[in-house]
Amino acid sequence: MVAWIKCQVGKDMNEHSTLFLVSDRTGITVGSLVRTLLTQFDQAPVQRVVRPFCDDVDKIARVVAEIDLAAEVDGRPPLVCSSLADLDLRARLKRSCGRVFDIFDLFLPALSEVLHQPSIEHVGLAHGITDFKNYDQRVDVVNFALAYDDGTRLRGLDDAELILIGVSRSGKTPTCLYLAMQYKVKAANFPLTEDDFLEGRLPRPLRAHIERLYGLIISPERLHQLREERCPGSTYASLPQCRRELSAAKAIYRAERIPFIDSTNLSIEELAIEIMQQVGMERLW
Amino acid sequence: MVAWIKCQVGKDMNEHSTLFLVSDRTGITVGSLVRTLLTQFDQAPVQRVVRPFCDDVDKIARVVAEIDLAAEVDGRPPLVCSSLADLDLRARLKRSCGRVFDIFDLFLPALSEVLHQPSIEHVGLAHGITDFKNYDQRVDVVNFALAYDDGTRLRGLDDAELILIGVSRSGKTPTCLYLAMQYKVKAANFPLTEDDFLEGRLPRPLRAHIERLYGLIISPERLHQLREERCPGSTYASLPQCRRELSAAKAIYRAERIPFIDSTNLSIEELAIEIMQQVGMERLW
Numbered sequence: 001m002v003a004w005i006k007c008q009v010g011k012d013m014n015e016h017s018t019l020f021l022v023s024d025r026t027g028i029t030v031g032s033l034v035r036t037l038l039t040q041f042d043q044a045p046v047q048r049v050v051r052p053f054c055d056d057v058d059k060i061a062r063v064v065a066e067i068d069l070a071a072e073v074d075g076r077p078p079l080v081c082s083s084l085a086d087l088d089l090r091a092r093l094k095r096s097c098g099r100v101f102d103i104f105d106l107f108l109p110a111l112s113e114v115l116h117q118p119s120i121e122h123v124g125l126a127h128g129i130t131d132f133k134n135y136d137q138r139v140d141v142v143n144f145a146l147a148y149d150d151g152t153r154l155r156g157l158d159d160a161e162l163i164l165i166g167v168s169r170s171g172k173t174p175t176c177l178y179l180a181m182q183y184k185v186k187a188a189n190f191p192l193t194e195d196d197f198l199e200g201r202l203p204r205p206l207r208a209h210i211e212r213l214y215g216l217i218i219s220p221e222r223l224h225q226l227r228e229e230r231c232p233g234s235t236y237a238s239l240p241q242c243r244r245e246l247s248a249a250k251a252i253y254r255a256e257r258i259p260f261i262d263s264t265n266l267s268i269e270e271l272a273i274e275i276m277q278q279v280g281m282e283r284l285w
Numbered sequence: 286m287v288a289w290i291k292c293q294v295g296k297d298m299n300e301h302s303t304l305f306l307v308s309d310r311t312g313i314t315v316g317s318l319v320r321t322l323l324t325q326f327d328q329a330p331v332q333r334v335v336r337p338f339c340d341d342v343d344k345i346a347r348v349v350a351e352i353d354l355a356a357e358v359d360g361r362p363p364l365v366c367s368s369l370a371d372l373d374l375r376a377r378l379k380r381s382c383g384r385v386f387d388i389f390d391l392f393l394p395a396l397s398e399v400l401h402q403p404s405i406e407h408v409g410l411a412h413g414i415t416d417f418k419n420y421d422q423r424v425d426v427v428n429f430a431l432a433y434d435d436g437t438r439l440r441g442l443d444d445a446e447l448i449l450i451g452v453s454r455s456g457k458t459p460t461c462l463y464l465a466m467q468y469k470v471k472a473a474n475f476p477l478t479e480d481d482f483l484e485g486r487l488p489r490p491l492r493a494h495i496e497r498l499y500g501l502i503i504s505p506e507r508l509h510q511l512r513e514e515r516c517p518g519s520t521y522a523s524l525p526q527c528r529r530e531l532s533a534a535k536a537i538y539r540a541e542r543i544p545f546i547d548s549t550n551l552s553i554e555e556l557a558i559e560i561m562q563q564v565g566m567e568r569l570w
Contacts (some may be wrong), residue, residue, distance in 0.1 A: 026558045029321040036314040036368065037392050040404040050567075052558050079399050083321065099399050106391060107322050114364050114384050119325040132507075135552065136514070142459045146434070174427045177462055181553070222417075229421070267420065268466070273311045273337050282335075 018070040018078040019045040020098060022063055027052040030083040030103055045079060060089050064096040071097035138184050145180035148188030149173055154205045160188040162279065163209055165202075166216030167192050167245045168236075169226045171263040171271060175216075178268045183276065197248035202256055214275055215253040215260030220246055222264050303355040303363040304330040305383060307348055312337040315368040315388055330364060345374050349381040356382035423469050430465035433473030434458055439490045445473040447564065448494055450487075451501030452477050452530045453521075454511045456548040456556060460501075463553045468561065482533035487541055499560055500538040500545030505531055507549050 023030050027050055038044040049070070051063050070078045080098035084090045094100045108119045147153055148160060150173065157163065162185055164172045172189035179185035196203050206213060218226075220243040227237035235241055253260045259278060263271055306312050306319060312335055323329040334355070336348050355363045365383035369375045379385045393404045432438055433445060435458065442448065447470055449457045457474035464470035481488050491498060503511075505528040512522035520526055538545045544563060548556055 026554050028554060028558075029317045032314045032317050033388065033392075036388070037396055040370065040389065040393060041396070041400055041402050042405060043400070043402055045400075052562060079396075085325065101392070101395060103318065103321070104325065107318075107386070108325060110386060111322055111326070111364075115326055115328070115330075117326050117328055120327060136511070138553070139456075139459050142462065146431070146458070149431070171424075173431070174424050174466070177427065178466060181459070181463060181466065226421070268423075269311050269313060273313075277337060 017045040017074055017076055018047040018049060020063070020067055020070070020078055020080040020082075021048070021050045022054050022060075022080060022082040022084065022093060023052050024055040024084050024086065024089065025053065027083065030081050033103065034081045047074075054084070054089070055086075057089070057092065060084075060092045064093065067096040067098040138181070141180040141184045141186050142177065144186050145176045145188070149176065151190040151203075151205075157188055157205065157209060159186060160209070160212060161186045161281075162275070163187070163206065163213050164189040164216060164275075165192055165206065165213055165249075165258070166218075167223070167242075167249050169223060169230065170216040170218045171268070172216060174268050175263075175271045175275070178272045179276070183272065183281075185272075185276065185281065192245075192249050192252065194245075196252070197245060200248070200251065200255075202252060210256060210258065213256075213258045214279065215249065215258050216271075217246060217250060217253075217260050217262045219262070219264040302330040302359055302361055303332040303334060305348070305352055305355070305363055305365040305367075306333070306335045307339050307345075307365060307367040307369065307378060308337050309340040309369050309371065309374065310338065312368065315366050318388065319366045332359075339369070339374070340371075342374070342377065345369075345377045349378060352381040352383040423466070426465040426469045426471050427462065429471050430461045430473070434461065436475040436488075436490075442473055442490065442494060444471060445494070445497060446471045446566075447560070448472070448491065448498050449474040449501060449560075450477055450491065450498055450534075450543070451503075452508070452527075452534050454508060454515070455501040455503045456553070457501060459553050460548075460556045460560070463557045464561070468557065468566075470561065470566065477530075477534050477537065479530075481537070482530060485533070485536065485540075487537060495541060495543070498541075498543045499564065500534065500543050501556075502531060502535060502538075502545050502547045504547070504549040 019034070021027050021031050021034060031050065049066065054060055054063055067078055067080060078098045080093065080096065080100040082090070082093055082100060082102045083104065084093060084102060085104060090102050090105065093102070112119050144159070148157065162179070164176055164187060166172050168191055172191070176187040176189045179187045190203065190206055192203070202210070220239060223242040223246065224237060224239045227234070227242065231237050250260070252258070261271065261274055261278070266274065304319070306316050308315050316335065334351065339345050339348055352363050352365060363383045365378065365381065365385040367375070367378055367385060367387045368389065369378060369387060370389060375387050375390065378387075397404050429444070433442065447464070449461055449472060451457050453476055457476070461472040461474045464472045475488065475491055477488070487495070505524060508527040508531065509522060509524045512519070512527065516522050535545070537543070546556065546559055546563070551559065
């Protein structure tokens with residue numbers, strides 16, 4: 001009986017409850033946190049409202065009005081997850097009908113105790129520009145990844161910290177861009193092609209950079225599926241061709257002792273972080 | 286006296302304390318959270334150790350050994366922020382000498398109460414592949430942003446949800462890539478050049494897409510600095526040229542009623558989120 005009631009309540013929550021994400025900056029942190037936490041519940045509120053850059057009294061007042069309206073429509077208090085550094089804004093948000101969880105409220109007291117310091121209440125810049133030089137480096141690194149995408153350029157490859165190699169559609173480009181954008185890794189990528197497989201060797205331009213190479217592998221079935229989307233019915237996309245290229249690529253990695261990873265079940269984020277961890281790049285912060 | 290002691294302790298903490306970030310997946314969520322929280326302290330631990338993918342007993346045991354070693358070297362317990370869905374792994378981490386804060390521990394009980402549901406303890410996939418179709422769309426959108434970078438292609442521009450325009454080096458490319466990578470926004474970008482300014486009109490290929498255009502502006506001084514890095518001493522980089530181009534671009538935006546934003550003090554994340562918010566893209570989750 002109790003289980004049945006719980007289930008009904010859960011269902012209600014799912015169908016009629018609204019989740020608000022409120023931040024004084026981008027909301028990336030609180031969004032990421034809530035997404036992670038909600039993976040731990042079978043039923044999560046489906047209606048989601050994200051309100052970034054709520055950094056003054058007027059904007060908070062507007063969000064409070066939205067929360068109160070949602071409470072009326074839903075017939076229950078919305079869940080509100082927030083990241084507001086200013087104490088006054090936080091207090092105002094709490095006057096809404098929502099059940100407010102603020103990440104600063106929840107964490108700062110404990111962190112303050114461990115760090116033996118009071119917390120200051122200024123708007124955080126976790127995802128803002130704190131330093132132009134740093135920012136410019138980031139943009140430069142993204143431009144590097146673009147310039148050295150898919151073996152388009154050879155001169156200057158010496159500057160790459162990492163060179164991803166693999167067959168077409170194994171995930172090189174998005175991984176390089178992500179590494180550049182998020183972790184400022186100067187990453188180039190280079191395709192392995194039919195000619196390399198015939199020779200059974202690394203492409204010549206890569207031989208001087210062997211210690212910076214990292215290989216990608218993917219399952220033949222998944223590669224076939226990805227290539228079919230691009231060139232349906234082609235030899236390029238056929239399963240036997242995918243199998244042949246992948247086993248030739250793997251043979252090269254093994255012969256040259258190049259570390260490699262299977263991208264089949266990994267997201268761009270997971271691939272990037274696994275690779276950095278495996279090559280010992282202390283860039284994760 | 287009390288203030289002085291606090292300050293000394295704070296200083297010590299900064300100099301000798303280690304911060305561990307431990308996750309069973311990428312650690313992106315807990316990293317982002319801790320970065321945000323530490324913006325609220327003047328002194329934060331400088332020594333940071335990130336350990337992603339700690340998803341079994343052996344890996345946790347290795348991290349526990351590292352934490353205990355750091356405690357010995359530092360002469361004080363490291364701060365450990367973790368995101369471990371498995372209760373047993375969490376319990377093992379807490380047996381270390383570190384002061385452990387786990388995001389699930391801290392948030393789940395309260396969230397569970399509001400959601401009227403017990404939490405399940407399985408490894409979260411906030412940054413993993415939950416669905417191949419979704420993942421493929423993301424990669425396709427990144428490829429779209431690459432194909433439609435800097436006005437390189439006109440045919441197919443109809444498919445863009447958003448077209449960023451602006452003078453060279455105003456931030457179009459990284460913003461488009463970020464929008465694609467993080468929010469699956471099909472974003473193209475198109476440069477405004479001398480010819481457009483002479484005509485005082487939008488480039489012809491853009492006129493059919495006016496409702497999807499969004500302009501970037503930047504301060505002349507910052508643009509000058511960015512261009513100087515690329516082409517030192519050139520007319521292109523000179524301050525008068527930057528001023529002239531920017532005021533011509535702004536005149537076009539105003540004449541055509543194209544919304545625009547000043548990118549000078551905004552990070553890629555902030556720019557992307559501001560633009561999505563202003564055009565009403567409900568993609569922030």
